[in-house]
Amino acid sequence: MTKVYVPLDMAAVAMGADRLATAIVKEAAARGESVQIIRNGSRGMLWLEPLVEVETSTGRIGYGPVSVKDVGALFDASFLKGGAHPLSIGKVDDHSWMKRQNRITFARCGIIDPLSISEYEAHGGGAGLARALQIGPAATIEEVTKSGLRGRGGAGFPTGIKWKTVADAPADRRYVVVNADEGDSGTFADRMIMEGDPLSLIEGMIICGYAINGSKGYVYLRSEYPQAAKVYQAAIDVAREAGWLGDNVRGSGFKFDIELRIGAGAYVCGEETSLLDSLEGKRGIVRAKPPLPAHEGLFGKPTVVNNVLSMATIPMIMEKGAQHYADLGVGRSRGTMPIQIAGNVKYGGLFETDFGIPLGEIINDIAGGTRSGRPVRAVQCGGPLGAYVPVSLFDLPFDYEAFAAKDSLIGHGGLVVFDDTIDMSWMARFGMEFCAIESCGKCTPCRLGSIRGIETIDKIRAGQDVENNIDLLKDLCHTMKFGSLCALGGFAPYPVESALRHFPEDFHKPALEAAAE
Amino acid sequence: MAGAAPYSDERAREIIADHMGLEGPALPILHALQAEFGHVPEAAVKEMAEALNVSRAEMHGVVTFYHDFHREPHGRHTLKICRAESCQSMGAEKLANDFLNKLKLEWGQTTPDGKLTVEAVYCLGLCAHSPSALIDGEPVGCIDMQKLDELAAEARS
Structure with missing residues (x-):
């Protein structure tokens, strides 16, 4: 029986992994070969998806991207024994993309069967929770604080401090909420971990619940991720069956359970307070802070709201110790960041590495430049609310503070690459349009300012009174930044301003050209 | 649906x-x-x-x-095409506009035979395979006009 891995990751499925798995089974049966198909998560080398791996005596050999029509030839080349074939990438662990990473959050993703507790435990799973239960809640929070872990959702708030605030808040109930409303374009790390190593997120939530003395956890997942919903729900069922969830977590007497909730297509619900309102069954309207969710969160109770990646990293931190994690990274950005490389790139995927790597190295070296083969013009960092960074700033190290100093943000770690055919005035307009579509409507500068922004950029693009309208646009951006409660209205100006600052020529087209459009 | x-x-x-x-x-x-x-x-x-x-x-x-909930019945099949930044970096805006024009639809509308509704979506997390789409909940990566035509034909058959 040969183990053959065909990812169940949504990106692999989008490239035909389901049909491929069926075809491999069929072909094997026709040839009298015995195969066991394991649907694993993705290794993160997304340009190779579907990446089929075969377990051999010398390790796992990869083939990709494989389509259904390649299956016959792969069998002819005895791929079940790791035979040579043009699609072979050799030993997957030896691939330079894998070797250059430092995988902590994603250590198991793509390697194990995501729904197998025994494989999860064989790869270190459960050790973090066991240690937490042994050292107690206060020491667990202390450990998370010492690791220097900061919220991976975008805001970068120290996770341990948030937990301590919740633990210290007097209450009869406390909640653990995981923000899996990963709406930023160019990001997919939450999705990948929920599909590839969902038990790590479950374990992280249990540890958090134990540390803050809460017994209920919610995962708020966006509806655009049907596969993540399926896999994560199955993982919850597996964990409950195995006694990880329920009235007596792993025999410790601690009670904890998790419920998966699906969003309904509102980007703003990725903002933590509007997420809480949505969980409560209301419109996803942003709340004014204070009170912080740590004091008055879900149903008015103290609530930890953490991003998927922060929570999924907790078990590793507890297992290996705070110092191991804190030793990685630069400045106040400790540990590793799963960077998501997307858009017009040759090698797109997930690359987890210590903080501090220069942006240019990620784009030119690791991602191999653009898929179109044209020169890179801009990289949008941190999703639709993140700045467009020009090539001249490619020496910027990947670090929260270094990015902030250049009016940019790391956000959730997504990088979207654009080639030189991109019209930055159009992208600025799109930024405003997106804000207008997704605004929850509470703050006037966001709700109306974004509409006025679209109109003003349209005038600029049409060559009308360009200089005055650019001044007006800058003024509008300022109002939105300082007059909005949350990051949607407050950060929507960043892509617009960065486009104006770094690519002014796109806003000053010759009148003739503008008129022709 | x-x-x-x-x-x-x-x-x-x-x-x-x-x-x-x-x-x-x-x-x-x-x-x-x-x-x-x-x-x-x-x-x-x-x-x-x-x-x-x-x-x-x-x-x-x-x-x-919430964008997901609709008050009127949709077409039998729903095609969601991503128009977020990553997909735009691979030409999704023009692709989607050409496709909509061909079907004489605007975003959110349904073909006259009631078989296909085409909606915009803002990121499917398939950003290394831009442009991407979702047909009745099934993901499709690296779409082009040929693939969209096939999906539409299948939905309307």
């Missing part, structure tokens, strides 16, 4: 009752109603308001806030 059941107050009340044990049950109920009836009819909103003890205006506010 394929196979949507005709609306009945009785069935709506059953669905609502099934979820009343949850904390904050409104979104799970709305998803379940839409899965059953293909949309969220006004009559169901009334039932929900009663069961959850909120005003109809408030319930109406919730339903209309």
Whole structure:
């Protein structure tokens, strides 16, 4: 029986992994070969998806991207024994993309069967929770604080401090909420971990619940991720069956359970307070802070709201110790960041590495430049609310503070690459349009300012009174930044301003050209 | 949506009752109603308001806030095309516009035969395979006009 891995990751499925798995089974049966198909998560080398791996005596050999029509030839080349074939990438662990990473959050993703507790435990799973239960809640929070872990959702708030605030808040109930409303374009790390190593997120939530003395956890997942919903729900069922969830977590007497909730297509619900309102069954309207969710969160109770990646990293931190994690990274950005490389790139995927790597190295070296083969013009960092960074700033190290100093943000770690055919005035307009579509409507500068922004950029693009309208646009951006409660209205100006600052020529087209459009 | 059941107050009340044990049950109920009836009819909103003890205006506010819930039946199949930044970096805007023009549709509209609704979506998390789309919940990466034409033809056959 040969183990053959065909990812169940949504990106692999989008490239035909389901049909491929069926075809491999069929072909094997026709040839009298015995195969066991394991649907694993993705290794993160997304340009190779579907990446089929075969377990051999010398390790796992990869083939990709494989389509259904390649299956016959792969069998002819005895791929079940790791035979040579043009699609072979050799030993997957030896691939330079894998070797250059430092995988902590994603250590198991793509390697194990995501729904197998025994494989999860064989790869270190459960050790973090066991240690937490042994050292107690206060020491667990202390450990998370010492690791220097900061919220991976975008805001970068120290996770341990948030937990301590919740633990210290007097209450009869406390909640653990995981923000899996990963709406930023160019990001997919939450999705990948929920599909590839969902038990790590479950374990992280249990540890958090134990540390803050809460017994209920919610995962708020966006509806655009049907596969993540399926896999994560199955993982919850597996964990409950195995006694990880329920009235007596792993025999410790601690009670904890998790419920998966699906969003309904509102980007703003990725903002933590509007997420809480949505969980409560209301419109996803942003709340004014204070009170912080740590004091008055879900149903008015103290609530930890953490991003998927922060929570999924907790078990590793507890297992290996705070110092191991804190030793990685630069400045106040400790540990590793799963960077998501997307858009017009040759090698797109997930690359987890210590903080501090220069942006240019990620784009030119690791991602191999653009898929179109044209020169890179801009990289949008941190999703639709993140700045467009020009090539001249490619020496910027990947670090929260270094990015902030250049009016940019790391956000959730997504990088979207654009080639030189991109019209930055159009992208600025799109930024405003997106804000207008997704605004929850509470703050006037966001709700109306974004509409006025679209109109003003349209005038600029049409060559009308360009200089005055650019001044007006800058003024509008300022109002939105300082007059909005949350990051949607407050950060929507960043892509617009960065486009104006770094690519002014796109806003000053010759009148003739503008008129022709 | 394929196979949507005709609306009945009785069935709506059953669905609502099934979820009343949850904390904050409104979104799970709305998803379940839409899965059953293909949309969220006004009559169901009334039932929900009663069961959850909120005003109809408030319930109406919730339903209309979220892009996913629609008040009218959709086409038999739904194609969601991503128009977020990553997909735009690979030409999604022009591709989608050309496709919509060919079908003489605007975003959110349904073909006259009632078979296909085309919606915009803002990121499917398939950003290394831009441009991407979702057909009845199934992901499709690296779409081009040929692939879109095939999907449309299949949906309308």
